[in-house]
Amino acid sequence: MLSGKTVLLGVTGGIACYKAAELASALVKQHCKVRVLMTKNATEFIAPLTFESLTGNPVAVDTFDRDRPWEIEHIALADQADLVLIAPATANVLAKLAHGLADDMLTTTVLACDCPKLAAPAMNTRMYENAVTQDNLDALRRYGWEIIEPVSGRLACGATGKGKLPDPERLLEAVLHALTHRKDMTGLKVLVTAGPTREALDPVRYLTNLSTGRMGYAVARAAAARGADVTLVTGPTELPRPPYMAEVVEVTSARQMFEAVTARSAEMDLIVKAAAVADYRPATVAENKIKKTRSGTDLSLPLERTDDILAWLGAHKRDGQVLCGFSMETADLLEHSREKLEKKRVDLIAANNLREEGAGFGTSTNLLTFLTADAVIPLPLMSKTEAAHQLLDELLRLMGM
Numbered sequence: 001m002l003s004g005k006t007v008l009l010g011v012t013g014g015i016a017c018y019k020a021a022e023l024a025s026a027l028v029k030q031h032c033k034v035r036v037l038m039t040k041n042a043t044e045f046i047a048p049l050t051f052e053s054l055t056g057n058p059v060a061v062d063t064f065d066r067d068r069p070w071e072i073e074h075i076a077l078a079d080q081a082d083l084v085l086i087a088p089a090t091a092n093v094l095a096k097l098a099h100g101l102a103d104d105m106l107t108t109t110v111l112a113c114d115c116p117k118l119a120a121p122a123m124n125t126r127m128y129e130n131a132v133t134q135d136n137l138d139a140l141r142r143y144g145w146e147i148i149e150p151v152s153g154r155l156a157c158g159a160t161g162k163g164k165l166p167d168p169e170r171l172l173e174a175v176l177h178a179l180t181h182r183k184d185m186t187g188l189k190v191l192v193t194a195g196p197t198r199e200a201l202d203p204v205r206y207l208t209n210l211s212t213g214r215m216g217y218a219v220a221r222a223a224a225a226r227g228a229d230v231t232l233v234t235g236p237t238e239l240p241r242p243p244y245m246a247e248v249v250e251v252t253s254a255r256q257m258f259e260a261v262t263a264r265s266a267e268m269d270l271i272v273k274a275a276a277v278a279d280y281r282p283a284t285v286a287e288n289k290i291k292k293t294r295s296g297t298d299l300s301l302p303l304e305r306t307d308d309i310l311a312w313l314g315a316h317k318r319d320g321q322v323l324c325g326f327s328m329e330t331a332d333l334l335e336h337s338r339e340k341l342e343k344k345r346v347d348l349i350a351a352n353n354l355r356e357e358g359a360g361f362g363t364s365t366n367l368l369t370f371l372t373a374d375a376v377i378p379l380p381l382m383s384k385t386e387a388a389h390q391l392l393d394e395l396l397r398l399m400g401m
């Protein structure tokens with residue numbers, strides 16, 4: 001996703017330096033060129049050789065290195081950069097950057113960069129919460145920096161509190177968000193549903209399905225990366241809460257999902273319903289745990305229909321609003337999907353067959369066919385992220401954008 005891009009990864013002297021190695025590796029896997037700049041103090045925590053081996057590029061530490069006298073390296077690096085990410089960023093380097101100090105290779109190069117800049121502070125909680133650090137972070141934000149908030153947890157100093165460097169996945173997400181896409185959805189309000197629902201049977205049991213939420217989360221992330229204002233309504237999933245959402249609404253049952261979606265739908269330009277909502281729920285929820293029958297006979301559960309959210313949205317669709325549903329079938333995929341498209345006034349159905357390899361629940365790939373009023377568009381097997389972008393491309397076409 002980052003092919004052709006150059007990321008300058010600034011590494012400064014904190015315990016979390018080891019996470020920067022994983023991040024460098026993750027960036028390389030996204031096919032971008034990674035140039036690592038380290039402060040002298042960072043080399044006390046992790047050797048430049050680690051980053052050189054992971055990125056295949058030399059690490060810059062010393063501004064006055066005479067190995068490459070024919071170019072002024074800090075300017076050459078700044079010219080190449082599509083993005084700067086300082087992770088971890090010490091209190092010291094944040095203070096320098098906030099005040100334009102340029103007394104080593106990292107700070108001098110960054111001062112010469114005019115690309116997007118991100119910093120991920122990591123330090124002891126009291127250092128982080130100190131008013132002077134917070135003032136420096138505010139100054140950086142004013143100068144256009146994106147600050148990736150540290151997370152709470154047990155810190156290397158033994159204290160528990162805010163100040164930990166987020167996981168490399170979160171940092172990678174920030175890079176992808178800043179770099180990958182043209183912002184062609186800026187100003188659009190998009191609602192995405194994701195994940196399964198749980199329909200309670202008694203206080204300890206529920207009916208559900210195998211949805212993991214990955215496809216819906218991929219659509220929500222892709223829309224946010226393209227500048228949309230995204231509301232994610234999610235059933236219970238194991239996935240980390242995606243950043244850059246305007247709102248995340250966590251629901252459990254089909255009824256709650258119906259309420260969350262219908263309360264917000266009128267203001268949306270685009271609604272993508274990727275959630276696997278239960279079609280039926282137990283007609284009654286037992287107050288106490290249902291026990292085995294004494295005689296050992298079988299148990300039948302009366303089920304009732306849940307609200308059909310897609311049909312409701314189709315019936316209440318306002319002018320110019322575009323509605324997208326997903327269909328997951330095990331047989332007669334296209335016939336069932338076409339029926340859904342027409343009956344529910346949906347503009348696009350993304351159909352996937354559970355029986356096809358690489359498609360459906362729990363995989364990181366999907367094999368989708370898009371159905372619209374006048375076209376059937378089969379896509380090859382691709383990652384859910386790529387599939388999400390293709391879906392958004394098609395939906396923007398339907399919106400005349």
Ligand SMILES: Cc1cc2nc3c(=O)[nH]c(=O)nc-3n(C[C@H](O)[C@H](O)[C@H](O)COP(=O)(O)O)c2cc1C
Nearest residue numbers: 012013014015039041042090091092093122123124
């Ligand atoms: C073991 C150890 C861990 C440290 N961890 C951090 C840290 O997580 N964050 C931070 O801001 N400073 C930390 N420091 C202090 C910095 O290393 C120190 O402020 C240094 O001057 C930073 O240099 P640099 O910003 O040029 O890399 C740590 C120091 C030591 C000795």
